[in-house]
Amino acid sequence: MERVIGIDLGTTNSCVAILEGDTPVVIPNRGGYKTTPSVVAVTEAGKRLVGHIAKRQAITNAENTVYAAKRLIGRKWNSPQVKNAIMTSSYTIVEGPHADVRIKLRDKTYSVPEISSMVLQEMKIVAEDYLGEPVKKAVVTVPAYFNDNQRQATKDAGAIAGLDVIRIINEPTAASLAYGYGKDMDRTVAVFDLGGGTFDISILEIGAHGVFKVISTTGDTFLGGEDFDARIIDWLVTGFQDEHGIDLRQDRMALQRLRDASEKAKCELSGVRETEINLPFIISTGRNEALHLQRTLARPTLEKLTEDLVERTVDICKQALADAKLDVSEIEDVILVGGMTRMPAVQTAVTGYFGREPNKSVHPDEVVALGAAIQGAALVQDRHDMILLDVTPHALGIMTFGSYFEELIPQNTTVPTSRTKVFTTSRDDQTAVKILVMQGESKRADENELLGEFILTGLRRAPKGHVEIEVTFEINTDGIVSVHAKDMENGQAQSIQVTATSGLTQDEIKNMMTNAQDYLVERRVDEHFEAAKQDAETLIAEIERLFPEIERVVGSADFGRDAIAKARATVDRTRAAINSKDTGLVKEQVDQLSRTQRMFKGVVSRG
Amino acid sequence: MIKNDRPGTPARPSSAPPPASIEPNWDDETVPGLDLDDPLNEFDRVTAIPELPSEQYVKSVMATVEDSRVPVAGTAPPQPPAPPLPSSPIHALAADEYFSLDSEPPSSPRDPDSTAPYAAVLPNNAPTARPAAPPRATRGPAVPPQSRSLTGLELADLDSIGSLCAAPPPAQHRLDPRDPVLELSLDEPPPQAALKEVEAGAIADMKDRYAMGDFSGALQIAEGILETTPEDLEAPRYAQSCRDVLTQMYSARLGSLDQVVAVAVPSDQIRWLTLDHRAGFLLSLIDGGITVDQILDISGMPRLDALRIMHQLLEQRVISLGS
Numbered sequence: 004m005e006r007v008i009g010i011d012l013g014t015t016n017s018c019v020a021i022l023e024g025d026t027p028v029v030i031p032n033r034g035g036y037k038t039t040p041s042v043v044a045v046t047e048a049g050k051r052l053v054g055h056i057a058k059r060q061a062i063t064n065a066e067n068t069v070y071a072a073k074r075l076i077g078r079k080w081n082s083p084q085v086k087n088a089i090m091t092s093s094y095t096i097v098e099g100p101h102a103d104v105r106i107k108l109r110d111k112t113y114s115v116p117e118i119s120s121m122v123l124q125e126m127k128i129v130a131e132d133y134l135g136e137p138v139k140k141a142v143v144t145v146p147a148y149f150n151d152n153q154r155q156a157t158k159d160a161g162a163i164a165g166l167d168v169i170r171i172i173n174e175p176t177a178a179s180l181a182y183g184y185g186k187d188m189d190r191t192v193a194v195f196d197l198g199g200g201t202f203d204i205s206i207l208e209i210g211a212h213g214v215f216k217v218i219s220t221t222g223d224t225f226l227g228g229e230d231f232d233a234r235i236i237d238w239l240v241t242g243f244q245d246e247h248g249i250d251l252r253q254d255r256m257a258l259q260r261l262r263d264a265s266e267k268a269k270c271e272l273s274g275v276r277e278t279e280i281n282l283p284f285i286i287s288t289g290r291n292e293a294l295h296l297q298r299t300l301a302r303p304t305l306e307k308l309t310e311d312l313v314e315r316t317v318d319i320c321k322q323a324l325a326d327a328k329l330d331v332s333e334i335e336d337v338i339l340v341g342g343m344t345r346m347p348a349v350q351t352a353v354t355g356y357f358g359r360e361p362n363k364s365v366h367p368d369e370v371v372a373l374g375a376a377i378q379g380a381a382l383v384q385d386r387h388d389m390i391l392l393d394v395t396p397h398a399l400g401i402m403t404f405g406s407y408f409e410e411l412i413p414q415n416t417t418v419p420t421s422r423t424k425v426f427t428t429s430r431d432d433q434t435a436v437k438i439l440v441m442q443g444e445s446k447r448a449d450e451n452e453l454l455g456e457f458i459l460t461g462l463r464r465a466p467k468g469h470v471e472i473e474v475t476f477e478i479n480t481d482g483i484v485s486v487h488a489k490d491m492e493n494g495q496a497q498s499i500q501v502t503a504t505s506g507l508t509q510d511e512i513k514n515m516m517t518n519a520q521d522y523l524v525e526r527r528v529d530e531h532f533e534a535a536k537q538d539a540e541t542l543i544a545e546i547e548r549l550f551p552e553i554e555r556v557v558g559s560a561d562f563g564r565d566a567i568a569k570a571r572a573t574v575d576r577t578r579a580a581i582n583s584k585d586t587g588l589v590k591e592q593v594d595q596l597s598r599t600q601r602m603f604k605g606v607v608s609r610g
Numbered sequence: 611m612i613k614n615d616r617p618g619t620p621a622r623p624s625s626a627p628p629p630a631s632i633e634p635n636w637d638d639e640t641v642p643g644l645d646l647d648d649p650l651n652e653f654d655r656v657t658a659i660p661e662l663p664s665e666q667y668v669k670s671v672m673a674t675v676e677d678s679r680v681p682v683a684g685t686a687p688p689q690p691p692a693p694p695l696p697s698s699p700i701h702a703l704a705a706d707e708y709f710s711l712d713s714e715p716p717s718s719p720r721d722p723d724s725t726a727p728y729a730a731v732l733p734n735n736a737p738t739a740r741p742a743a744p745p746r747a748t749r750g751p752a753v754p755p756q757s758r759s760l761t762g763l764e765l766a767d768l769d770s771i772g773s774l775c776a777a778p779p780p781a782q783h784r785l786d787p788r789d790p791v792l793e794l795s796l797d798e799p800p801p802q803a804a805l806k807e808v809e810a811g812a813i814a815d816m817k818d819r820y821a822m823g824d825f826s827g828a829l830q831i832a833e834g835i836l837e838t839t840p841e842d843l844e845a846p847r848y849a850q851s852c853r854d855v856l857t858q859m860y861s862a863r864l865g866s867l868d869q870v871v872a873v874a875v876p877s878d879q880i881r882w883l884t885l886d887h888r889a890g891f892l893l894s895l896i897d898g899g900i901t902v903d904q905i906l907d908i909s910g911m912p913r914l915d916a917l918r919i920m921h922q923l924l925e926q927r928v929i930s931l932g933s
Contacts, residue, residue: 034899046907056904059895063910255910256891263894283881284890293890295881533868540866 007140007169007383008130009375010123011177012157014073015199015227016342017041018372019126021134022380027181027373029366030133032125038342038368039129043121044068045108051522053125062259065093067108071200072118074224075104076160077153077505084224103506116156116505117515120163124519127164128526141166142379144371147173147205147220150397150442150452151482156505163515165523169382172391175205176215177374178340180391182365183209184377190335191218193323195353195361196371197316198341200227204320206327206334215391216415219326221319226312228269228343234308235265235300239280243296249286251296257286261296268300273345277301306348313352320356337361342368392417399476399484402439402448404429411476414444418482423475425491427468435460436472438488440501459488459497528586535589539577542596546570549603556606570599809839816848825852825859853914860917864924867903869931871896871920883928889919896929 009027011018016038020029029037034055044057045067052060061068071092078085080098089096095107105112123143130138143166145157154171161168172180175194182192189211196203203222209215239261240251251257264280271278277299284293306313324331337357343349344367353361365373381389394417400410403426411422428436436459443451462470471491478484484501507515550567557563573595580588812835819828832849835842861867873896875883880893888911895905902920909916923929 060908260894284885284887287887293887
């Protein structure tokens with residue numbers, strides 16, 4: 004049966020998991036890490052870097068390193084989030100041809116789904132290396148607040164990466180799925196997700212028959228582990244400035260080291276009471292000497308430095324419960340998600356607010372990916388007890404007089420679905436109405452996302468409220484929204500079809516898919532060459548080590564000299580093949596080298 | 611000589627110095643036994659110390675670089691230093707003088723590892739290898755005639771002096787021939803001319819250093835020239851060629867760039883080493899799984915600088931390389 008991977012495509016870190024038998028497992032990357040930074044960079048030489056390696060040069064190559072692309076995915080160019088990102092990002096954000104967002108790296112411009120596809124492709128490679136077979140299908144998670152365009156953009160990113168994204172599921176739902184896996188439960192839970200860059204709190208109802216309903220979700224897209232790191236960096240920089248009068252922020256290399264060290268120290272302080280931050284040769288002075296930074300950070304100091312950040316998470320939790328119209332006592336369990344929830348101060352705050360110890364049965368870094376993997380397996384195995392129903396992530400409706408939002412299809416409605424409502428004219432002798440199709444939960448129309456608009460004309464002239472217009476919303480199984488408006492008296496009708504868009508055309512997506520495929524092929528060729536080269540170099544070293552011994556044993560005989568000459572020729576040919584970067588030729592030579600090595604070893608052992 | 615057979619090394623243009631001439635064990639910066647702190651030493655960067663008698667060494671080096679051409683796309687490559695003319699003082703200078711130490715103070719003390727551009731163009735008496743004779747005398751002929759000082763009237767032809775005197779002065783500077791300012795203008799070259807002279811000297815020095823195989827020194831001078839004269843046509847070509855050669859040289863010394871780097875010094879002893887912040891930064895990138903190539907990619911430094919520092923760290927046994 005085809006394997007489906009579950010991918011938690013995070014703002015700062017991503018994770019991939021798969022169901023092995025009945026057990027969901029996270030797949031470690033080549034470095035042995037179970038999460039991979041969602042960071043993409045292009046080096047001066049034009050080389051693409053993804054993951055840890057990209058993160059480690061994020062400050063020294065800030066202009067060409069993209070982080071937190073998730074904050075931009077599926078957004079329109081003129082959205083406030085994009086405006087904010089332009090102000091705060093170190094990389095260049097430009098307008099795309101379809102009023103979408105593009106990112107400039109070196110001399111090339113990339114769409115946001117393209118950037119995310121690089122991370123997804125990396126996760127795909129991690130899974131393929133682990134499984135030893137190609138992976139085609141995936142379930143990808145997104146925040147519960149993502150609208151249709153953002154979800155479509157995530158799907159497009161998957162397609163560009165060569166993945167068929169068979170389902171997009173909400174992150175808190177995935178976490179709940181992993182938490183409730185193998186248990187039959189019926190309870191209300193809070194998913195407290197404090198990641199590297201964002202904080203989300205979701206209240207869910209887990210039904211007895213695999214029903215996972217997101218009652219409310221809220222958060223802060225600019226609150227996460229990076230803010231905690233920043234406080235440590237501030238502390239270190241201030242201390243160093245007091246001591247030496249040098250501002251380490253002015254040096255990119257120093258800042259990169261500070262960031263790496265701060266994150267490391269923060270993680271360590273979740274397990275120990277204090278840790279030493281030791282950064283030798285952090286900066287050179289004008290007097291041709293280098294200074295060292297060495298400080299001990301204790302857990303209470305960190306807690307003091309980040310007290311307000313933790314408090315902010317609690318305030319947002321209060322908001323989420325208010326939105327869900329629930330009392331804190333009605334929350335029956337708290338699921339922790341995200342690496343930052345390992346911090347004892349965060350756990351204490353959660354315990355303090357919810358009045359109960361958070362659930363620690365699931366790994367906070369892995370739980371979302373595990374849930375996605377469970378869902379992926381359920382979809383291909385057709386296990387209906389675990390299949391999440393496709394629901395509308397947000398309410399759908401139209402704008403009415405006074406800029407109010409009138410909801411037709413509520414949030415979390417299972418698709419396909421259809422709803423109808425009757426409206427009337429708002430002015431006397433009104434002959435046309437403009438139908439603005441919107442998505443969101445706010446009562447105010449301008450706070451929701453505009454999906455499309457159309458005009459229904461030819462209405463009968465009549466006093467306001469006398470002409471009735473029937474508006475019907477339909478969502479088919481593919482998630483395509485159709486809106487029909489009909490004058491109930493004269494049958495005059497007009498309609499619109501709203502398809503979620505990532506801001507990319509099909510042709511663009513196809514081109515990007517081809518480019519991604521080419522990159523993958525190139526990378527695989529390089530990897531095969533490197534592997535063959537490693538084998539060849541190991542064998543050459545071994546053979547060269549044996550040469551003196553061989554010469555001693557058989558060098559005096561004609562056949563011995565002949566064999567040695569042939570072996571030297573093989574070594575030379577192999578070196579030439581390595582230089583020419585011909586993988587096939589190197590592999591051929593590796594076979595010959597292996598035979599030579601075996602023969603030499605045999606001769607030496609007999610001699 | 612160890613051949614540079616590292617895969618992936620970009621093919622050099624045919625006009626460039628042949629890669630085979632790169633000796634991985636050869637160092638263009640450090641000379642065993644030379645005390646760089648000795649105030650009597652003029653240079654903080656010493657090039658190659660020839661093992662051969664200096665005359666032979668010069669000949670061999672010249673022969674090596676004879677066919678070298680600085681690569682350039684679409685334009686004629688710069689010529690290697692032309693064989694000295696019989697009348698040229700540099701030709702007349704004895705080779706042993708040329709390679710002996712000069713007692714003049716260093717023109718610009720620098721960190722030997724620094725590749726930062728010179729703050730200003732070097733004077734034309736900046737040392738190449740180990741000049742002994744008064745540098746002014748040795749470098750004089752390298753200065754193009756048009757940029758030479760008119761201070762020494764005997765060196766200028768009478769026609770040019772005549773035309774200079776006959777030329778009407780600019781309206782705003784109508785000068786009386788008896789005006790001391792005019793005398794001054796004849797005694798001292800105008801600033802532009804002086805600058806050109808210095809620049810020409812620097813170019814000659816850059817070429818000399820390149821010819822002598824002091825690619826680091828030539829690169830520094832080329833970068834200094836580019837800083838003051840960005841439109842210079844020769845300096846970028848020399849700079850690029852020097853970078854190519856030095857990159858190959860350090861790459862060859864490091865071996866395969868796919869080797870994994872490890873810190874060979876206990877972490878509590880690192881601070882007692884003599885490093886700068888850039889070396890400290892590269893050390894901080896080493897996590898036991900990273901390769902040389904990856905460090906070069908993420909260092910944020912020019913590749914050549916990173917290679918040079920990695921090589922130094924390896925030489926100092928601060929790091930080790932393995933598969």
